[in-house]
Amino acid sequence: MTTAAAIAMPMRPTITNRTSTDPSSRGLSTVARFRTRCATCNLRELCLPCGLQAQDMARLDEVVYTRKRVKRGETLYRSGETFESLYAVRSGFFKASVVLEDGRDQVTAFHMAGEIVGMDGIGTERHSADVIALEDSEVCVIPYGRLEESGLERQLHKVMSRELVRDQGLMMLLGTMRAEERLAAFLLNLSQRFVARGYSPNEFHLRMTRDEIGSYIGLSLETVSRLFSRFQADDLISVQQKHIRILDVEGLRAVMVHEQN
Amino acid sequence: MTTAAAIAMPMRPTITNRTSTDPSSRGLSTVARFRTRCATCNLRELCLPCGLQAQDMARLDEVVYTRKRVKRGETLYRSGETFESLYAVRSGFFKASVVLEDGRDQVTAFHMAGEIVGMDGIGTERHSADVIALEDSEVCVIPYGRLEESGLERQLHKVMSRELVRDQGLMMLLGTMRAEERLAAFLLNLSQRFVARGYSPNEFHLRMTRDEIGSYIGLSLETVSRLFSRFQADDLISVQQKHIRILDVEGLRAVMVHEQN
């Protein structure tokens, strides 16, 4: 969708001001430094989609003044917590999930670098999902109050709207697709998103378990596993554990739309 | 959720300026008249949720200057059409649906009075779903460009965020619930929404067919029909065609969360 150039992502360690949320605790040079962060960020083409203008970028720089590291297994936020900020994933991988009263839970999204997380909290001022890191990750903290004052609402609307469209797609998947179609759609979606981030479209590493995939696309983990095996037998993909290689994109696409031939 | 008073909705015929989108084509008095529309609208508590302040209401009045009638079966907009406006449902009932390449379609939402429709188009400037009236309806047209200038972004964020949370709920339903749980959840949801509009929570008229219900909650129309019959046999509801009466709310709730006892 975005014609973002294929950029490698050399994750330089960056300064670790992980917990500090008070900008006044930093010197001027640090502030200046932060000012140019977004403009030089490798993810700038993705972060607020459709690409920000130079001046927008400057605005965003003024809003984002904290980063936060989240280790694998730790939560970024939990359902019920009061909403204060959005988060832009800088590196790593997250899953979002909701829990039903009786304990059943469902993964509602996977988030990777360049995506905005936390918009579920805007409406009620409380988060409605849990967001957990599936690998050591880092996010940019975007205090919502400041964002509202920044003149970037237009961008935010777009991001939220795209999320709504994404949800439509997932509903379609959950409501009308059969198991193999679901998994094919899932793989193709992941592939696309990796491409946009400069990774290979054909070879990637799954950050989530079969159980989490199954929860996301409405299948049991056993069915997911069996389908991986079947896809491999059909030479559509090659799987070993979490390493996936897509061998036949068109074939997968055909499975997805169920072109019986 | 909203503690909106139970208001009846006497749908006065109102002036029919359905196609006119040019405000200059109207006299001053007409404009003045429109100025106070939102403030006196019966749906003001619902339309932009969380209730607008008086000054916000005035702002909205300046944005909304057209209404549009949509007859049963007609479309409000179609997937692919360029996005220009949001719509506030003033009366009637709509369904939104998306179509897959191979023709399969899925209902993604039902919209009733007081709800905002069209936010799927903001991100790409094209709509991604079809919205069709299930009965003769009327909407307030909210030109998006004007809304952006109006200072009501904050409200829009909230509406969009709530839509995201709603989608989470539907995903949960589609991904983890069994047939009877889905239908129970669907009925309880409808009931709640009717209450908020001043209608009886226990007795209402379905505007959609079994097929459309099934599409929405991921079941075949036959399963929906069978479940209606079963619920009736279990004295949870009474059904005759599209007339539904809920006899045992707690019972339905128990079905939904699957409290097996």
Next chain:
DNA sequence: CGTACCTTTGATAGAGTTCAAGAACGGTGG
């Protein structure tokens, strides 16, 4: 290097779909 977690694969069963046919309803026109 061991243990806990994850994955794979088989066998079985059950929930829901599909196919089919008749019934009920609602709108239309004579």
Next chain:
DNA sequence: CCACCGTTCTTGAACTCTATCAAAGGTACG
């Protein structure tokens, strides 16, 4: 006002897909 037609709804029967239960094998992480 009634008869007719198309659409929607109901119900049955057979089948299919996927979940569930179970057990063994593999990995990765501490």
